Amino acid sequence: MVGELAPAIDLWSASCVRGRVNVLREISLKILPGELVFITGVSGAGKSTLLGLIHGDLELASGEAYVGGHVLHERRQLDLPRLRREVGIVYQDYRLLPRLTALENVVFAVRACELRLDPLEALRRARAHLDTVGLAGRCSHYPSELSGGEQQRVAIARTLATRPRVLLADEPTGNLDQANSSHVTDLLAQIARAGTAVLIATHDPKLVLDGAGQHVQLEKGTLERPAVAARTG
Template sequence: MSAEAPVPVVVENVSYVYRTDVSDRQVLDDVSMQIAPGEIVILTGPSGSGKTTLITLIGALRAVQSGSVQVLGREILNAGERDRCRVRQQVGYIFQHHNLLDSLTVAQNVMMSLQLSQQKLSRKEQRQRVIEVLERVGLGEHVDKHPRALSGGQNQRAGIARALVTHPRLILADEPTASLDKESGRNVVDLIQELCREQGTSVALVTHDNRILDVADNIMHLEDGKIQTVSEAMATHSSRMLKLLNKHDPGAAQYLSAFALALTRVAMADSGIDDAERTMIRTVLNDSSKLSPGEVDLVMELALSQLRCRQQDGDGGSAVFSADQAQHFLDSLYAVAAADGEVSPEERVEIQNIARELGFPVDSGRL
């Protein structure tokens, strides 16, 4: 990475504690992360997990207590208000609520961001850039209207225009779809993605909305003040849900697991599963259980994940796993089998069956 193009965000070993007269509450615990140039990173996690605290530290909206936060090549730790202000002038902010001033027109609200950035543009150039960005977000016909005359989705689009009009290298978005309906929220996120791709802008986006996770280049999950990978977070939540289901109705849990796998195997038998088959599986599982739609989707995906790991038979399909992964997989199976002192004949047979299902080479020397 050249000196002229530093990594937009580098967070290293950052901790943060909210202190009151009664107690201290640690919301960030030794957090480290990076956001690469042009990368869209989504931060997920339960309420109170530290997402907003982290994003406000990155945005120089609050002082860093410990660790290092480098934003656009500037260190925020121990930075004075003037230096933090310089960082803020290079960052675009999108909030859950658009925070537009009703006394100003849409164009004036967007222009205020441009004026605060202290970019050296004439009044005419400022107006031209404001109109261009408003047209880009689909508000070209509403330039001189006041926010109260627009819908919630339109006002959020104006908020995006306000963040992008300065051509920032970094956008920080805190729950930008929380106050919008499904369609408006999706449109807003697609717009953020499209415009930031065009400008090469990096994005850190906080959300609880699982429907928009597909726009991310990277997803980071914050829980109890620590960063988790997506796989770690999914494993934790899947395990909790399945344990809860098994605790309350073990018979139903076992049946549902086998049922979902069998339905999915049939749908996948012709080497694919289409939307109609997915819908039918959801309908059957909904009718056969008391699970919520989200829980049914999880059971479906768990069944699908098992099938995706299997090699296609006899049709020229290639193995899902590399040779090194296959060897590590088999070595681990044998290690588990030998943990009680020996590998029984039954365990050997089961390992060989698993190897064949996954397309791994069968090791006759271990039979």
Template sequence: MIQIERLNKSFGSADNIHHVLHDIDLTINDGDVFGIIGSSGAGKSTLVRCINLLERPTSGKIIIDGKDVTNYKGKDLLDLRESIGMIFQNFSLFQQRSVLKNVTFPLEVNGKKMSKSERLERAHELLKLVELDDKIKQYPSQLSGGQQQRVAIARALVSKPKIMLCDEATSALDTKTTASILDLLGSINRELGVTMVMITHSLAVAQRVCNRIAVIDDGRIVEEGTTAQVFGNPQSPITKELLRNDNLTTMSQTGDESDNSSLPEQA
């Protein structure tokens, strides 16, 4: 479980301070696919980056599985980061490394005693899971966007994280590729039990995979609930506006959870 308590984050100092996150309280349960939506600049990435301490909270707490990790440093911080995988819109692969070497990378730098053959075996296992075992010798530039994101997913999973943070992971992909990546993330959630925190600007993406949603506006959580509640009966003006702009009209008018007419087509 991830508990975020009274989290504040500011950038800058004294006379030029920018308060980006205000008193965020959020609980993400084990097994959730938790969506975070909101306008550009609302603070979504900053919030998610506080979970693995890529950003240090200015005040407040991050508690993971009952442990206050907010001030973790050194080995504790490395272990925390290892238990939290992350994927991004631009894939962030190492261009000079083969697919296989991208996936073994976290195991090479984590300081754990794992033999080379164990590392290769683990990487092969993950590349099979993402259906890229025929591409292990290729380089990122030789792959499609969807294939590159699959490599990034394999790399994020190689250290057996319990949590995966996805920051606009499908935003650079077409509808069909998006659907196949979402199906993959969904099966990782269900079959490996990985808790997902997913930032997306696409409400169709959120509707397809998330069981809970938080809406963030100007650094504050303005609405939170099950996906059916938030999309079926939106409360805040910003949620209503996001829904208006995104054509999820059938669901927001009827509140019918089973209506999938506006979802991306199945791969």
């Protein structure tokens, strides 16, 4: 083990069943700290399911999953609140808290992740991240007062502000224009360079071409690695 980086995400033959469908079948995937990975696949291929599994929202039917040192397949021993403080997710449908403003949404998440953080520092960090995604002028707006793309950017700022060890982003540019989309991809690549394992689910082939990361594809519940995949781990 000396000199070797332990994977931040390590799935071994992981399967997941939703309702009557075997959505993921014996998926194996390793992602190292600092790696940026794109996952593509047609609608219904199971991209969100895979992210939900890694975030502990969904349970494995079989196989093994280790995420940031947590053992996901041993559900009874799993410390879910701690897992979720360390693994950030940008949901496909954003899931902002409707009764909190954009700024309050971000502050709330930061303080939930770092219980002892000075409230003023949480506020400063939240403002800085909303500024980074171009929303300094929308801090006091409620989600219902924001466009889809603005809500998406609040969701991204919220997750980035919690400084996760593992970052999962589900179609994070799905509602963004070209300029915002490139900016968000750059931000996610920066986070990866700083040492976070980043897994992005996307429909957008351009995002994959622009991005410098590994590319895996979900097809009929299994993972394929397109020819250009460049794994170094």
